[in-house]
Amino acid sequence: MSSDGARDLGWHRAAGTPYDIGASLGVRGRSSVHRHLLASPIWHTVNAPGHGARLDRLTRNTQDRFPAIWAEIEGLAAGLDLPVTQVMAWNCRGDLLASVPDGCTTVQLPGSAPLIAHNEDGLPFFRGACFIAEVAPQDAPGFMAFCYPGSLPGHTFALTATGLVQAVNNLRLVGVDPEVPRMVLGRAVLRAAQLGPALDLLSAAPPGGGFHFTLAQVGDTRICSVEFGTGQPAVTEIVVPSVHANHALRMAGPQIVTDSSRDRQARGEALLAAGTRDPLAILQDRAGPGLPIRRDAPDDPDCENTLATALFRLGADKVEWTIHDRLSDRPAYHGCQAPLTAA
Numbered sequence: 001m002s003s004d005g006a007r008d009l010g011w012h013r014a015a016g017t018p019y020d021i022g023a024s025l026g027v028r029g030r031s032s033v034h035r036h037l038l039a040s041p042i043w044h045t046v047n048a049p050g051h052g053a054r055l056d057r058l059t060r061n062t063q064d065r066f067p068a069i070w071a072e073i074e075g076l077a078a079g080l081d082l083p084v085t086q087v088m089a090w091n092c093r094g095d096l097l098a099s100v101p102d103g104c105t106t107v108q109l110p111g112s113a114p115l116i117a118h119n120e121d122g123l124p125f126f127r128g129a130c131f132i133a134e135v136a137p138q139d140a141p142g143f144m145a146f147c148y149p150g151s152l153p154g155h156t157f158a159l160t161a162t163g164l165v166q167a168v169n170n171l172r173l174v175g176v177d178p179e180v181p182r183m184v185l186g187r188a189v190l191r192a193a194q195l196g197p198a199l200d201l202l203s204a205a206p207p208g209g210g211f212h213f214t215l216a217q218v219g220d221t222r223i224c225s226v227e228f229g230t231g232q233p234a235v236t237e238i239v240v241p242s243v244h245a246n247h248a249l250r251m252a253g254p255q256i257v258t259d260s261s262r263d264r265q266a267r268g269e270a271l272l273a274a275g276t277r278d279p280l281a282i283l284q285d286r287a288g289p290g291l292p293i294r295r296d297a298p299d300d301p302d303c304e305n306t307l308a309t310a311l312f313r314l315g316a317d318k319v320e321w322t323i324h325d326r327l328s329d330r331p332a333y334h335g336c337q338a339p340l341t342a343a
Contacts, residue, residue, distance in 0.1 A: 010028075114223045115312065118167040163219065180206050267288035
């Protein structure tokens with residue numbers, strides 16, 4: 001990994017047991033969570049008493065099905081110096097509420113060297129507090145992932161040590177009775193050594209908050225799109241240049257489609273149809289007739305701004321990647337990774 005110049009995005013290393021990793025990530029994000037998140041309306045809405053029964057079910061299912069991830073959540077709460085029930089609720093925000101301020105746009109360019117590019121759009125007050133977590137678990141592949149203070153890795157963009165690339169978009173589904181938190185499933189994907197097991201996990205996903213995953217693996221030319229949350233996931237191989245914003249394109253069921261998501265989807269498709277294949281040009285685009293793909297407005301209608309842009313080009317035996325945290329051609333971080341052999 002190399003870094004270039006001044007940047008808004010930090011870098012943090014964590015290792016050890018799931019609890020140790022969670023605690024380290026919690027300590028890293030504690031100041032920003034206490035300064036900004038605890039006073040925000042979304043924190044109080046997610047932690048409202050009316051969500052108690054649903055949160056209890058999500059907690060029990062996480063403890064039973066994903067004990068290592070539950071241990072990470074317990075460590076995260078300890079590092080944040082907050083009650084584990086509140087931290088769990090925050091990490092279930094997309095399961096407890098139909099619409100939350102988690103945005104994002106993903107560009108998918110298939111070919112012999114497939115490319116995945118992603119805008120990470122989130123709460124503007126987290127600018128300067130987010131970080132790339134470089135994680136070395138004792139019991140699973142290592143990875144690097146964009147992290148929000150107070151949140152598990154696995155719901156933004158990530159690259160594992162075995163060459164699995166993940167990019168995640170929020171879907172605002174309506175009328176779902178959740179069984180397993182979507183962010184827990186996202187974290188579980190980072191524990192998978194290869195694309196096949198990751199797809200198996202998501203293909204069997206029970207009802208929960210809605211997510212769209214773009215997944216690809218070093219040495220495999222497929223780009224796979226997975227929309228899940230209804231209990232009937234839609235798994236599709238991307239065979240033409242595509243873009244995905246924050247509403248389901250293939251999975252049936254009621255959903256909220258915001259103006260921003262609709263406009264970003266339309267603008268991205270228009271740029272691709274016009275022949276644009278530069279992913280950075282697409283993700284930094286602020287033109288078009290509607291709301292922009294690159295989001296910097298303080299009055300963004302979904303309360304989201306673009307906090308980072310990541311590009312992953314997958315070859316037969318390596319991944320070349322760049323991460324931008326400002327509106328610039330110059331990345332904050334860049335690297336080239338040859339994957340470890342999966343156990």
